[in-house]
Amino acid sequence: MSWQPCPDPLPGDKKASDLIETVIVPRARDLGGFSVRRALPSGKKQMVGPFIFFDQMGPAEFVLGEGIDVRPHPHIGLATLTYLFDGSIVHRDSLGTELTIEPGAVNLMTAGKGIVHSERTGTEPRKTGDSFGPAQLLVFNPGDDITVRAKSDARFVIVGGEPMDGPRYIWWNFVSSSKERIEQAKEDWRQARFDTVPGESEFIPLPTR
Template identity: 55%
Template sequence: MSNITKLLTPHIQDLGGFNARRILPHDEYSMVGSFIFFDHLGPATFPPGTGVDVRPHPHINLATVTYLFEGALLHRDSLGSVREIRPGAVNWMTAGKGIVHSERTPESDRDVESTLHAIQVWVALPEEAEEIEPSFAHYSCDDIPNWTANGVKIALICRQAL
């Protein structure tokens, strides 16, 4: 017996050399809990000299949570944060009243063939927190709870479980 009650087909967007599969929002679900957007990035392989180049763009009134399975991204933002994220780590950017950021393949990874496989979720902030000061936090692999259950490796990237 399956616990799956609904399968949603994602909208596929070409982001310049790799695909993002956006499952939320969906025709049937504008949100699930506090999740506004749910994007599955890649998997993608980039030849030497290329990579991800998501140019600076703004966000307001939400937070983004980025988790990598493969590859690397360099986050830069208008707060002055510059942080590389690698597999197993989490970047949590709270836009609040406004932030501008970019995500790119680090220069050190552009010399060789590189990969990207990640998820990024966009989280609605509670109404009373929509206009808070923006912030950025990076959590290393060692900060992320991991365990295996029924042969499945689980990483708890936000909130709580069980």
């Protein structure tokens, strides 16, 4: 369910339009066999605080036997944080980590100079099917006091923090303060120089653009 600040402010409150710097409607992005709704980076905003990627899994409806299958893919220069409202997903990475992420838990993976991981629906959840709803990202003006009132049941996540110490270059899943480092990462993935994920034989090829 999408949400927004109630347009009728309390006495003395600012109007919602005065509090919101940017409204970002996530766009569908293919991760290789599965689409996510990506809010960051966008044409309106590259980062919010230290957050440079902001993806929502879904919306999607699964029939029995199907689920999310994000094949192994690489990252450099960032840390990924995965949080689920519903369902579960199995995380595997090139360090040999394998764990099931469930609602209420946080999975934090630091890529550093390079890591490869996959995210897939487990065996049991594929027996019931599942779905995810739409959302949007509101960027508020720094320093403002925010009051959110929903007219019906809603979920929302607040993220933020101090900005990075400088601009970052982004290409596919690679983030760096150096264009040369990103070019090296592209070539390393193209030439299969990254470590592999144990038990996985598939991978997402390097995009052509």
